[in-house]
Amino acid sequence: MIDSVNTSQKMVAITFDDGPNPLYTKQVLDIFQEVSGKATFYMIGEQMDKHPDVVKMVVSQGHEIGNHTFTHPMLTKLSSEDCFKEFEQTDLLIQELTGSRPTTFRPPYINYNNETLEMAEKFGYHSIGALNMDALDWEQPGVDHILLKSRNHVSNGSILLFHDGFGDRSQTIEAVRALVFELKEQGYQLVTVSELLMAQSNFR
Numbered sequence: 001m002i003d004s005v006n007t008s009q010k011m012v013a014i015t016f017d018d019g020p021n022p023l024y025t026k027q028v029l030d031i032f033q034e035v036s037g038k039a040t041f042y043m044i045g046e047q048m049d050k051h052p053d054v055v056k057m058v059v060s061q062g063h064e065i066g067n068h069t070f071t072h073p074m075l076t077k078l079s080s081e082d083c084f085k086e087f088e089q090t091d092l093l094i095q096e097l098t099g100s101r102p103t104t105f106r107p108p109y110i111n112y113n114n115e116t117l118e119m120a121e122k123f124g125y126h127s128i129g130a131l132n133m134d135a136l137d138w139e140q141p142g143v144d145h146i147l148l149k150s151r152n153h154v155s156n157g158s159i160l161l162f163h164d165g166f167g168d169r170s171q172t173i174e175a176v177r178a179l180v181f182e183l184k185e186q187g188y189q190l191v192t193v194s195e196l197l198m199a200q201s202n203f204r
Helices: 024-034 045-050 052-060 080-098 114-122 143-151 170-185 193-198
Strands: 011-017 040-043 064-067 158-163 189-191
Touching (some): 011 170, 011 193, 024 052, 024 170, 045 080, 052 064, 052 080, 064 193, 080 114, 143 158, 143 170
Parallel strands (some): 011 040, 011 158, 011 189
16 A cells, blocks of 8 residues: 655645545535646545546546545455456446546555455556545544644655545535645645656656
């Protein structure tokens, strides 16, 4: 699992899980447009099926879409066959809606084992975690908490995790808006996970 990359460049990858969501994903897109930044969206297949227009909007604005399974299960509790289906269904759907294959993957709940990582590798994916798990934005702990904890993990090559799907994400949106503008002022480039991986000192 990759939580950050080793780079001398002032780059951060901000990621969003569990979308697309017609309300919150669009708000994220507006924020990133204001600062000319890019983000990575780990989308659930079921949600993509419901909101294909939002998927296309994300791609048209130059953001990355990664595989986050089809139904958001605990992968470690599934059989190999069911696990494969979760990967494959979403992989095919992303190709269908965007015209290209995803290259990164994030397991739901960051719940994984060796088998999960090996499966991801078979699909040609890099498995992506994040540094700011203590921000707990999915629990709506307050804008200040999300912001403070996420700030603590900002450095060259950081990958940060937020959520644009499932439930009320207004706290996340507010925290991300503040953070993104701070990072821009500090001279950070806001890039996709794949762009960050390419900037890694020893990336192959």
